Amino acid sequence: MNYYFNKKSQNNWVECPECFGKKYVPCIHCEGTGREHPSNLGSKKCSECNGTGRQRCQTCFGMGEIKK
Ligand SMILES: [Zn+2]
Numbered sequence: 001m002n003y004y005f006n007k008k009s010q011n012n013w014v015e016c017p018e019c020f021g022k023k024y025v026p027c028i029h030c031e032g033t034g035r036e037h038p039s040n041l042g043s044k045k046c047s048e049c050n051g052t053g054r055q056r057c058q059t060c061f062g063m064g065e066i067k068k
């Protein structure tokens, strides 16, 4: 008898399709530019992402992978 336990059967986590495992997605508000007004180069930094141009992925909650 083979008692080998296949651990892969427990691994039902897959790479997040939204952020592709990067855990962050481009900020919707500033379109990833980090500016309050994406088309205005001189505008102040985005109030949504604090100028980083990215937001934590809401699909995987920043984990980079989701349960199947
Ligand atoms: Zn932003």
Ligand SMILES: [Zn+2]
Pocket (backbone or CB within 6 Å): 016, 017, 018, 019, 020, 021, 022, 023, 024, 057, 058, 059, 060, 061, 062, 063, 064, 065
């Ligand atoms: Zn994600």
